[in-house]
Amino acid sequence: xxxxxxxxxxxxxxxxxxxxxxxKSAWTCESDGFWHENGVKSQYTCSESGSKADxxxxxxxxxxxxxxxxxxDGGKEDAATVCPGDGNDAGFDAFPTxxxxxxxxxxxxxxxxxxxxxxxxxxxxxxxxxxxxxGGGGCASHRARWSGFKAxxxxxxxxxxxxxxxxxxxxxxxxxxxGVRAASGGKSIRDTDDITxxxxxxxxxxxxxxxxxxxxxxxxxxxxxxxxxxxxxAHRFAMERSDLTAGFGCHGGDLIGAGADLNxxxxxFSIEPxxxxxxxxxxxxxxSPSAFVTWRAWNGCDAGxxxxxxxxxxxxxxxxxxxxxxxxxxxxxxxxxxAGHAEDDAMAAATWDxxxxxxxxxxxxxxxxxxxxxxxxxxxSAGSRMPAGVAALATVAAFFLSFGEEYSFQ
Numbered sequence: 509x510x511x512x513x514x515x516x517x518x519x520x521x522x523x524x525x526x527x528x529x530x531x532k533s534a535w536t537c538e539s540d541g542f543w544h545e546n547g548v549k550s551q552y553t554c555s556e557s558g559s560k561a562d563x564x565x566x567x568x569x570x571x572x573x574x575x576x577x578x579x580x581d582g583g584k585e586d587a588a589t590v591c592p593g594d595g596n597d598a599g600f601d602a603f604p605t606x607x608x609x610x611x612x613x614x615x616x617x618x619x620x621x622x623x624x625x626x627x628x629x630x631x632x633x634x635x636x637x638x639x640x641x642x643g644g645g646g647c648a649s650h651r652a653r654w655s656g657f658k659a660x661x662x663x664x665x666x667x668x669x670x671x672x673x674x675x676x677x678x679x680x681x682x683x684x685x686x687g688v689r690a691a692s693g694g695k696s697i698r699d700t701d702d703i704t705x706x707x708x709x710x711x712x713x714x715x716x717x718x719x720x721x722x723x724x725x726x727x728x729x730x731x732x733x734x735x736x737x738x739x740x741x742a743h744r745f746a747m748e749r750s751d752l753t754a755g756f757g758c759h760g761g762d763l764i765g766a767g768a769d770l771n772x773x774x775x776x777f778s779i780e781p782x783x784x785x786x787x788x789x790x791x792x793x794x795x796s797p798s799a800f801v802t803w804r805a806w807n808g809c810d811a812g813x814x815x816x817x818x819x820x821x822x823x824x825x826x827x828x829x830x831x832x833x834x835x836x837x838x839x840x841x842x843x844x845x846x847a848g849h850a851e852d853d854a855m856a857a858a859t860w861d862x863x864x865x866x867x868x869x870x871x872x873x874x875x876x877x878x879x880x881x882x883x884x885x886x887x888x889s890a891g892s893r894m895p896a897g898v899a900a901l902a903t904v905a906a907f908f909l910s911f912g913e914e915y916s917f918q
Contacts, residue, residue, distance in 0.1 A: 595886025599649025641738030
């Protein structure tokens with residue numbers, strides 16, 4: 509008889525059903541101004557549906573997204589429930605041509621994943637790669653849907669990688685987390701070594717062979733972008749690994765931990781002039797002028813506020829663009845008028861137009877020194893919402909089932 513094993517299997521299925529049912533519904537609006545799901549803070553503000561404001565220590569953002577097609581619930585059903593951080597992101601179920609890759613990575617050989625899209629083309633030469641990072645508390649698939657870079661990849665012929673931050677956040681302090689923590693008065697910060705993770709991602713994609721429909725990646729044309737915390741990570745990676753970065757352009761985020769002595773940081777990280785395009789809303793507290801000043805210095809631009817070219821624009825958004833003058837690599841800051849802390853897919857084309865001409869000679873040599881990460885299967889299927897604990901119960905049930913077939917329980 510297999511009564512015991514069948515009972516265990518039934519118990520596991522009941523727990524799975526109860527758990528999955530519970531994890532879909534527990535949304536609460538908390539005092540920090542953000543929606544929380546089952547006690548976990550999301551990137552959605554309580555005050556206005558449709559907002560995709562980022563997580564982080566500042567919960568005051570009430571800005572709406574520039575996109576007008578979000579659900580009345582602010583898209584919360586598509587938020588934290590679909591990307592538990594173990595390589596599963598149900599948002600990518602809508603993109604069957606996107607390929608998932610998971611590797612061992614920081615911290616402590618955790619499962620770290622990203623999703624890559626390479627547009628079908630008859631072109632045989634290598635194509636650029638854009639690494640597109642989500643905001644704090646968000647999912648990799650959010651950027652695939654909202655950033656505008658997937659559609660642009662088809663039009664401009666470049667690959668896009670959407671990595672998932674560990675615990676849905678990024679280690680924006682880079683390799684200097686203790687220094688950043690001390691400078692912030694001991695504030696708690698995410699200190700995951702995402703410099704190593706993103707370096708591994710780039711090396712892995714550069715080494716991936718060409719298939720029947722898509723050419724390989726051009727290591728000399730790797731660019732970074734992102735929103736909010738993802739933008740901060742793009743800044744930090746470009747700072748520490750300019751040898752792998754042809755340029756970056758990101759929205760609604762500052763550089764964390766540049767330090768007071770920019771020349772010392774430039775020497776420490778061997779920062780090379782890097783195309784830098786910073787965009788954000790005029791009322792976005794996460795988008796300050798300081799990063800523009802920093803990148804102008806590192807890019808060898810003429811110093812002083814007088815040596816900035818300023819132009820008012822009406823497209824793709826009404827705003828003002830400031831450009832560094834006399835730079836070894838271009839640096840610009842695009843302020844969108846009457847906008848706050850929210851995704852804006854209109855910035856994708858403007859960003860690409862700014863950074864696309866920049867290259868990083870010598871990137872192939874730098875990548876050759878990177879040890880490729882060990883591939884690893886994710887915990888469950890790409891779009892599964894089954895928690896790891898429930899999956900473990902199902903595994904135990906399967907064991908008892910097979911054991912019972914060999915040794916009948918009386």
